[in-house]
Amino acid sequence: MNPALRLLYLGLAWLMVGLGVVGAFLPILPTTPFLLLAAGLFARASPRLEQWLLNHRVFGASLRLWREKGAISxxxxxxxxxxxxxxxxxxxxxxxxxxxxxxxxxxxxxxxxxxxxxxxxx
The missing domain is CATH 4.10.860 (DNA Excision Repair, Uvrb; Chain A)
Structure with a gap:
């Protein structure tokens, strides 16, 4: 992958993680859609970071549930x-x-x- 594109994906993924974390504390801002976007961006740029997010203690279960079954708890x-x-x-x-x-x-x-x-x- 082009290094500039990889950096763009990584930057956007971390931005989505940040927005998702903020959304965990602000009821007006959603969490899961931002984290789903982050997982998709990490999948393109860094499979290691994608796995980190999917296995995260707090956010991982809902992301895996959506990815595997399209389900929401x-x-x-x-x-x-x-x-x-x-x-x-x-x-x-x-x-x-x-x-x-x-x-x-x-x-x-x-x-x-x-x-x-x-x-x-x-």
Whole structure:
């Protein structure tokens, strides 16, 4: 592989890992999609780092589950959908949005929730 391209992949992978770690602490930022991207980028640039991420004590199980079965754990599904619902409720309570804005935000939250809920569970 071209060394410049490898460095680009590695840089992007580490950026995705960083965003994923931040997402573990901020409810508005997702964790797993960034880590899935990181695993894919590491696979191209450094199989050793890909294995490190897939075997990570905290993040590895969900990444392997997704990669092997396209599944999301029941706990992760429950947590994600519950936080989305709570976020929407807080948005409506504190933001007093117009009906059109509330409907737009609801649709923007329901679509990912449906995606999550329709994945296989483990």
């Amino acid at each position: 029941r706990r992760a599904k429950t947590t994600a959908v519950s936080l989305m619902a709570a976020s929407f409720a807080l948005f409506c309570y504190f933001g007093s949005p117009s009906p059109l804005l509330a409907a737009s935000v609801a649709i923007a939250m329901v679509l990912p929730a449906l995606f999550i809920l329709t994945r296989p569970a483990e």
